[in-house]
Amino acid sequence: MGCFWVPRCFQLQEAANFSGTQKVFHAHAPPPFSPLFVLASRPSAGPNGSVDRVGGWFTNNEPVSVEALPDAYYHFTNWTGDVEAGAEQDNPLNLVMDGPKAVMAHFAASWTTNSPTPHWWLGQFGITDHFEVAVFADPDGDTIPTGDEFTMNTDPTNGLSFLSVAHIGNAYGTNCYESVWTNSEPPYEEVTQTVCDVVGLLLSWPADTGRVYDVEFDTDHPWGNWVPVEGLTNLTTDTGWISITNVTDAEALKLYRLRVHQP
Ligand SMILES: [Ca+2]
Secondary structure, rough: OOEEHHHHHHHEEEOOOOOOEEEEEEEEEEOOOOOEEEEEEOOOOOOOOOOOEEEEEEEEEEEEEEEEHHHOOOOEEEEEEEEOOOOOOOOEEEEEEEEOOOOOEEEEEEEOOOOOHHHHHHOOOOOOHHHHHHOOOOOOOOOOOOHHHHOOOOOOOOOOOOOOEEEEEEEEEEEEEEEEEEEEOOOOOOOEEEEEEEEEEEEEOOOOOOEEEEEEEEEOOOOOOEEEOOOOOOOOOOOOEEEEEOOOOOOOOOEEEEEEEEE
């Protein structure tokens, strides 16, 4: 940091073990000057919060108050650093500057208690208050409550956005042949059709890159005895789409369903 004259040359040295919302700079003053300390902070550039002061020089034992300011949809949790035991959750935090001090504020996302959903997730869809009620609502009318749409990570304001199977049907292999047939009605034209062997069942759906999917099946009616399909659990995607062509035994397994959850 170079040299800083207060009133003699002080060597400012950045503490190595802090970063983020606050940093401390040690001021080494030779005697007989009374010690001056600096609590240096800077507003957080991160998404979760900031602190209310930018630090400065303080005389020995001077009281200093620092407040943690959470961003919208987040809340303050605790301080770490030079905090007295028992004061970790005080906000504002009162410090006595009897030495160089560095404190760091920590924040966490606020979630609903009902159908646990982060407030920030709701906020990005314009849902900014009454969160505990909002998770049970269905503003887009697709019959999926907003809290369940968080689990799916689909758009609770778009009635076409929810977890759904896009395609289920035969999967065809590369062993193909031509089938020729004649139309039974005038003008009786000949038609050639390429037919390929059925090698399994194709199952595909739009998927979220931040969610994990399981395919389950049930062999009994009434349905209710769902079991994961071996090899088709913990499925993820980088592309926004999952397509499976090796779902076999469709007759025996009878009914399939998709399950989605967070990683
Ligand atoms: Ca929706």
